[in-house]
Amino acid sequence: MDVEAYGALLPEITESNRPFWDGCARGELRLQVCDACGSHRFPDGPVCPRCLSGAFTWKATSGTGRLWSWTTIHQRYLAAFADETPYLVAFVQLDEGPFVVSGLVGEPGELRLDQPVRAVFEPGAHGRTVLKFAVAPVAVRR
Ligand SMILES: [Zn+2]
Structure with missing residues (x-):
């Protein structure tokens, strides 16, 4: 990987957006939650796209x-x-509602629609820990 690029x-x-990136560095996916209507949002923004409240946590x-x-x-676009x-890029709907586009760790042959995924965090030489998703472990029946 070209670290600088x-x-x-x-x-x-x-x-x-600092709370999001600080969360990634700690292995947490942090989102803004509207104090008025309780909806989660991604990416971060100054107001809730659902009710326009500016209060959030x-x-x-x-x-x-x-x-x-x-x-x-x-x-090789970039x-x-x-x-x-x-490499894989996923369009994921979080259990809290928002959609996130990010890298996906896994093999194309093991993927299916509506498959559970979980956030994983990859520290990089570029100094950031980046959010990706991985296929949630599936119990193997024998
Ligand atoms: Zn709201």
Whole structure:
């Protein structure tokens, strides 16, 4: 991986998103929760997209969700991922409601729609711990 190129792709840490990134560094998926209506939101924002309240609290979530869709990237679109192809990108609905697009750890052959996934956190040489998802362990029947 081209560490410098990858680091340049990461969002700037701001006062608004710092709790999310601090959570990642601690192995927690933190989201803003509206104090007025209780809905979770991602990405962070100044007001609730559901009720427009500006009052919110950052909270750690379950880190679990369901696989809505995924794709395998074979093309080397970005220098940062040139050594990573092929890799998986997932569209996940968290159990708390919001959708998140992120990297997916797993093998394409083991994926199915609505499959449970869980957040995993990968520390990188670029100095950030990045949220990804992994297929939740499935009990094997013998
Ligand atoms: Zn709200």
